[in-house]
Amino acid sequence: MACDCDNEMSAQQRAGLVVWLLGRGHAFTTLEIAQIAGLSRRGAADMMVRLSGKLPIVCEHSRWKLLVD
Numbered sequence: 001m002a003c004d005c006d007n008e009m010s011a012q013q014r015a016g017l018v019v020w021l022l023g024r025g026h027a028f029t030t031l032e033i034a035q036i037a038g039l040s041r042r043g044a045a046d047m048m049v050r051l052s053g054k055l056p057i058v059c060e061h062s063r064w065k066l067l068v069d
Contacts (some may be wrong), residue, residue, distance in 0.1 A: 009038060022057065022066035029062055042043060 014037040021028070022038065028036065034044035034060070048064050051057050056067040 011047075014039065015045060015051060018047070019051065019055065019057075019066070022064065023068075027063040027065040030064070031061075 018028075018037055019031055028065065030045050030061075031041055033039070033048060034041045037044060037047070039047065048057065048059070052059070057064060059065075059069060
């Protein structure tokens with residue numbers, strides 16, 4: 001699910017888009033997140049690690065997902 005957006009998204013918009021998609025039940029690899037958010041693979045990994053420090057986001061079986069009750 002690639003984003004048709006250009007690379008003009010702010011860091012907050014990139015994170016918000018990914019969290020919104022995760023909240024809708026999607027799970028993504030780091031590479032998929034990089035493509036969605038217009039980041040490098042390393043940038044996407046860094047973003048997800050930072051988000052997982054504050055939100056219930058985990059990487060299981062190489063896929064990032066949001067833990068929900």
